[in-house]
Structures are given as structure tokens and as C-alpha cells.
Amino acid sequence: MSYDTRIQTGITGFDTMLGGGYLPNTTNLIEGPPGCGKSTLGMQFIYHGAQQGEPGIILTFEALPETYYQMAAAFGWDFRRLEQEGLLKVIITSPEVTQIDLEHANGVLEHTIAQMDAKRILIDSVTHYESAMAHSPNAAPKSKVSLMARGTPAPGASEKFVERDRLYSFLNALKRQGMTTLLTRETTFLFGDEEGFSGGAGIHFIVDSYTMLRYVEIMSAVRRAIIVLKMRGSAHDSAIRQFEIDARGLVVMAPFEGQEGLMSGTPKRMAASFIKAFVRK
Amino acid sequence: MKMHTLNTRVPQDLDPDLLDFLTTYVDSFIKWELLLFFHQNPNTFDTAEGIARYLGRDKEDVQDALSFLKAHGLLDEVVVGNMLAYVLKPNAELQDKVQKFTEATNDREFRRKAVYHLIRK
Numbered sequence: 573m574s575y576d577t578r579i580q581t582g583i584t585g586f587d588t589m590l591g592g593g594y595l596p597n598t599t600n601l602i603e604g605p606p607g608c609g610k611s612t613l614g615m616q617f618i619y620h621g622a623q624q625g626e627p628g629i630i631l632t633f634e635a636l637p638e639t640y641y642q643m644a645a646a647f648g649w650d651f652r653r654l655e656q657e658g659l660l661k662v663i664i665t666s667p668e669v670t671q672i673d674l675e676h677a678n679g680v681l682e683h684t685i686a687q688m689d690a691k692r693i694l695i696d697s698v699t700h701y702e703s704a705m706a707h708s709p710n711a712a713p714k715s716k717v718s719l720m721a722r723g724t725p726a727p728g729a730s731e732k733f734v735e736r737d738r739l740y741s742f743l744n745a746l747k748r749q750g751m752t753t754l755l756t757r758e759t760t761f762l763f764g765d766e767e768g769f770s771g772g773a774g775i776h777f778i779v780d781s782y783t784m785l786r787y788v789e790i791m792s793a794v795r796r797a798i799i800v801l802k803m804r805g806s807a808h809d810s811a812i813r814q815f816e817i818d819a820r821g822l823v824v825m826a827p828f829e830g831q832e833g834l835m836s837g838t839p840k841r842m843a844a845s846f847i848k849a850f851v852r853k
Numbered sequence: 854m855k856m857h858t859l860n861t862r863v864p865q866d867l868d869p870d871l872l873d874f875l876t877t878y879v880d881s882f883i884k885w886e887l888l889l890f891f892h893q894n895p896n897t898f899d900t901a902e903g904i905a906r907y908l909g910r911d912k913e914d915v916q917d918a919l920s921f922l923k924a925h926g927l928l929d930e931v932v933v934g935n936m937l938a939y940v941l942k943p944n945a946e947l948q949d950k951v952q953k954f955t956e957a958t959n960d961r962e963f964r965r966k967a968v969y970h971l972i973r974k
């Protein structure tokens with residue numbers, strides 16, 4: 573059915589969790605701690621698209637494009653060749669420039685998207701965007717109209733409100749361009765049972781889907797786990813799955829109940845540590 | 854013969870095309886770094902402030918060098934709200950020269966000569 577066309581990430585197990593892939597023209601959040609695999613997942617999403625002939629963009633606010641060429645090469649993904657073939661652009665810019673450029677018709681980014689006929693975009697990471705929006709006087713929202721339309725914010729809530737408005741307009745600009753967006757976001761805590769969860773400007777409510785990556789400690793070994801917490805307009809797998817990163821990128825395994833290692837261990841304790849990792853206080 | 858050996862000083866023995874490129878575009882280390890930066894990161898779209906941060910250089914110095922490279926046709930300047938952002942200008946001929954220059958900078962001997970040329974200015 574055409575309304576249910578999916579944008580596959582190319583990570584088989586993850587696509588299964590998403591009910592076949594992301595819905596087209598949506599914004600999708602991947603959140604997790606340092607080194608857990610956010611950028612790898614994002615690059616895989618872009619690479620898979622390019623292989624299907626769908627041009628993609630990686631927008632970075634901190635790591636240089638060279639870093640992505642190198643990271644990708646470790647998985648055998650030739651990003652420089654994709655750039656030469658017009659299937660990829662790794663753009664480094666700042667959040668303030670992005671925000672204002674996207675608000676104006678015929679900006680550089682809009683022009684690039686149209687020229688490439690890009691369908692996928694990876695924002696790595698939205699954390700930088702959020703902190704810049706929280707501090708920058710430059711990047712005020714285009715007009716106050718949208719703010720007024722949604723009513724006057726309560727006293728003290730106005731800053732968060734403006735931040736959220738900026739984020740909302742940024743993500744909407746990408747939607748307007750017909751993009752399927754993947755946003756990575758950093759969490760500072762390594763395991764799920766630590767304090768420090770920060771909702772920022774409410775990004776979890778704005779995005780269409782929300783996936784969490786976590787480190788999980790099972791029997792003295794640190795593993796990686798993935799869960800889809802929200803997906804608008806679609807059923808999704810609610811199981812917690814283990815994943816690994818190998819020479820092919822992310823490899824998502826069966827829900828962890830079925831794992832071999834669990835059979836030989838103490839499943840109850842392991843289930844408890846997975847739950848602990850994902851349930852916030 | 855002896856005189857000649859003594860006079861075999863840089864930059865006279867640089868490749869004429871490269872010497873020409875150096876003389877026209879690379880009269881400071883900042884410009885050298887910027888050319889390499891845009892060559893390695895061709896889809897950069899940012900302000901002097903942003904680019905200065907990536908390079909770990911002074912914002913004013915970077916702004917001056919960016920304006921120079923814009924004036925010399927290597928970069929395009931884009932007005933973004935109340936900011937100025939820079940992108941690589943699509944110009945195959947110039948990009949080809951930059952490519953030759955960056956390739957040459959992989960050679961230690963060339964770097965030595967080019968640096969000499971720069972500090973002699």
C-alpha cells in the first residue's frame with residue numbers, strides 16, 4: 573500500500589522494530605550516550621539511501637566532514653565517492669546559520685536539497701543546535717506570529733517556549749522540503765539508572781519517532797541495547813533488543829529474551845538490568 | 854657555477870604555476886589553512902566565527918582572510934540574516950589550482966619552500 577511506504581535504515585533488525593522503516597517525511601530522534609553508535613546508525617541510514625539512489629545530506633555542527641569520511645571508511649562506506657556521484661553532501665555549518673538560512677526562501681540549504689533532490693538528512697547532533705538556540709540572541713524566530721497563535725506563554729516559561737518554537741520551525745522546514753530526518757542527541761549518563769535526563773526544549777514531543785540507545789551491563793560485560801519508545805502513525809516493536817557494532821555497522825539482534833547467552837545465564841537478573849537501563853526515575 | 858648554487862634559493866626553484874598560486878592567493882598562513890580547510894571540507898557553510906572555531910584561530914584574522922579569498926573568486930559570501938557566511942565558489946579552474954596546491958603541500962620540500970616564501974614576504 574502506497575501510504576505505508578517505508579524509508580528503510582538498512583539495519584535489518586531495526587527496520588523490523590520500526591514496522592519496516594521510518595515513515596516518509598518525518599523527524600526521528602536517536603538518543604544515547606557517548607560512543608554508543610548514534611553517528612554510525614545515522615551514517616548507515618544515509619548510506620543505505622544513497623545505495624538505493626536516494627541522495628542524502630549529513631549536517632554537522634561540530635565534527636568536521638573529514639571525520640565522517642574516515643568513520644564511514646571504517647565500515648567500507650566510500651562517502652567521498654558518493655559525494656562525487658552527487659548522492660551525498662557532508663555539510664558543516666553552525667546552528668544559527670542553519671536556522672536563519674532555512675527560514676528564507678531560496679537559502680543555501682534549501683537550494684542544496686533541491687539541487688541534489690535529497691530525500692534523507694542526518695543532523696549530528698541536535699544537541700549542539702539546542703544549546704545554541706538556548707544561548708543565541710541571533711537566532712530569534714522569524715516572526716512572533718506563530719508564538720502568538722499558540723497563546724502567550726506562562727511567566728517564566730517564555731524562554732523554553734521560544735526555544736521550542738525555533739526547534740519546531742527548524743524541523744518543520746526540513747519536512748517542508750520533503751526530507752526524512754534523523755536527529756542524534758547526546759545523553760551524558762552512560763547507563764539508564766543514572767540521574768541527568770534532560771528534556772531540553774521538549775524535542776521528544778516534537779519528533780515523530782524516538783529511539784533510545786543504551787549501554788547495559790550484563791554479567792560484568794557492557795552491551796549495547798536499543799528500544800523504540802515512540803512512533804507516530806505506526807505500530808512498532810516495544811521489545812528491548814541488543815545490538816552490536818561490527819564491520820558492517822549496527823547489527824540488531826532478536827529481542828533479548830531469545831538470546832542464547834541469556835539461556836545459559838540468569839535471565840531474571842538480566843531482564844532486571846535491561847529494565848533498569850531503560851526506565852527513568 | 855658556485856654563484857648559482859649559492860643563489861639556488863627559494864622560491865625561484867618552485868614550479869612556476871605553484872609560485873604564481875602562492876603569490877596570488879597565499880600570502881599568509883591563515884589563507885593557506887583556509888584553502889586546505891575548504892578543500893578538505895568542500896561543503897562548509899559558515900561564518901568567520903564558526904570557521905575560526907574549527908581552525909582554532911582568531912576570528913578577526915579569519916574574517917580578513919575570508920574576505921580576501923572572496924574578493925579573489927575562491928569563495929562566495931552569503932548574507933544570512935545579520936551574518937555573513939562563506940561557501941566554496943564553484944569554479945573548476947580555480948579548484949583545480951587549489952587541488953594542485955594541496956597535493957604539492959604533501960611534499961615536505963615544497964612546504965619548506967612555500968613557508969620560506971611566506972615568511973620572506
Ligand SMILES: Nc1ncnc2c1ncn2[C@@H]1O[C@H](COP(=O)(O)OP(=O)(O)OP(=O)(O)O)[C@@H](O)[C@H]1O
Nearest residue numbers: 605606607608609610611612613646758817818819
Ligand atoms: N569497524 C568497527 N567495528 C566495530 N566497532 C566499531 C567499528 N567502528 C566503530 N566502532 C564502534 O562504534 C563506536 C562509535 O560509535 P559512534 O561514533 O556512532 O557513537 P556516537 O554515539 O555517535 O558517539 P558520540 O556521542 O561520541 O558522537 C565506537 O565506540 C567503536 O567502538
Ligand SMILES: [Mg+2]
Nearest residue numbers: 610611612696
Ligand atoms: Mg557521534
